[in-house]
Amino acid sequence: MIRRMYFMIPDVSLARTIHNELLLSRVAESKMHVIAREDVDLNDLPEANILQKSDLIHSVQRGIPLGGLTGVILGAIVVSLGMVSPGYEGVTIMLTFFAGLFLGIFASLLIAVNVPNTRHTRFEKDLASGKILFIVDVPVEKVAEISEMVTRHHPEADMKGLEPNIPAFP
Structure with a gap:
């Protein structure tokens, strides 16, 4: 350790x-x-x-669940509005989940690069x-x-x- x-x-x-x-x-x-x-x-x-x-690590830890959740919600909305062919609902939600996950990580990294480490505020x-x-x-x-x-x-x-x-x- x-x-x-x-x-x-x-x-x-x-x-x-x-x-x-x-x-x-x-x-x-x-x-x-x-x-x-x-x-x-x-x-x-x-x-x-x-x-x-x-604060990269801390921000990514927040970006992953937020991005993934956003992707699932958007996928569910797309599926519920009937914008997807029958039989592809699960694939659509999975793809939007991964897209949201990627965007959540990317956005959190862009923000975190300019944020000082929260462990060093003291x-x-x-x-x-x-x-x-x-x-x-x-x-x-x-x-x-x-x-x-x-x-x-x-x-x-x-x-x-x-x-x-x-x-x-x-």
Whole structure:
């Protein structure tokens, strides 16, 4: 099981130092993500990708049922109005279901790309003030070790919490 750890870091140089220490502690760079204001130069730090910065996953989870339900309703309307040859009612509802599903996913992705991640709303004030959000994904066995290492070596690094259920992929 993987846990996502959040640290609020006051500046880029400290973030770079913590990044290097985590690398020495055998945390892969692909498991570290940094989020900051657009005007903050992160140089070679591993910037968070669109999945971590935006609300894609959450939006798709809403788009799938809404799109599918809309497709079924439209299919039922088309069938009830007699616009389909007899014997093709089930096929029509199934096709409109999949079309609605696709459109629901597509529309939710278009919207979500520009919506900040809802899990990061608690960090907005700190990010606006120029601080850096340092995200680390580590196995549950290493959480205490990494937390203790970062906060002991760098008391100005503020541990902002854990996220319990991180999938093993991106």
